[in-house]
Amino acid sequence: MEGKFFRTECGSTGDRMTDQQIQCFRRHLEKQLTESMIMFGLVSRSLTQTLRACSDEPAGESFNEDIDQLLELADKERNMVGKIHQAMNRIDLGKYGICISCKRQICLRHLEVFPTAIFCSECRQFIEQNRDN
Numbered sequence: 001m002e003g004k005f006f007r008t009e010c011g012s013t014g015d016r017m018t019d020q021q022i023q024c025f026r027r028h029l030e031k032q033l034t035e036s037m038i039m040f041g042l043v044s045r046s047l048t049q050t051l052r053a054c055s056d057e058p059a060g061e062s063f064n065e066d067i068d069q070l071l072e073l074a075d076k077e078r079n080m081v082g083k084i085h086q087a088m089n090r091i092d093l094g095k096y097g098i099c100i101s102c103k104r105q106i107c108l109r110h111l112e113v114f115p116t117a118i119f120c121s122e123c124r125q126f127i128e129q130n131r132d133n
């Protein structure tokens with residue numbers, strides 16, 4: 001079931017997704033959610049272990065680096081879980097895959113790679129360009 005469910009070309013007709021396509025994305029999101037939760041659990045456990053080890057030994061430079069890295073990872077996974085919940089919520093509301101800015105259909109190829117995307121490629125480019133300036 002991996003990979004190419006969709007044959008729609010990028011930016012073709014702007015048609016809304018079929019229910020079947022949306023169900024595919026939902027399954028994909030559910031899988032990603034499970035992975036992120038597992039990852040978050042692993043990171044949390046490592047963090048606890050690292051902190052416990054610290055109470056036995058004086059904290060050194062590498063210890064702080066470990067903690068920073070783990071915190072960063074935990075943050076990333078937590079963000080991901082939030083984004084996935086948001087995407088699932090948008091499925092429930094019937095708004096999944098619609099750009100929140102211009103309300104057009106987001107390219108399905110982009111959604112395949114970034115199923116939590118909320119902007120179409122044009123709006124995303126616009127935001128990125130203006131962020132740089």
Ligand SMILES: [Zn+2]
Binds near residue numbers: 101102104119124
């Ligand atoms: Zn847009």
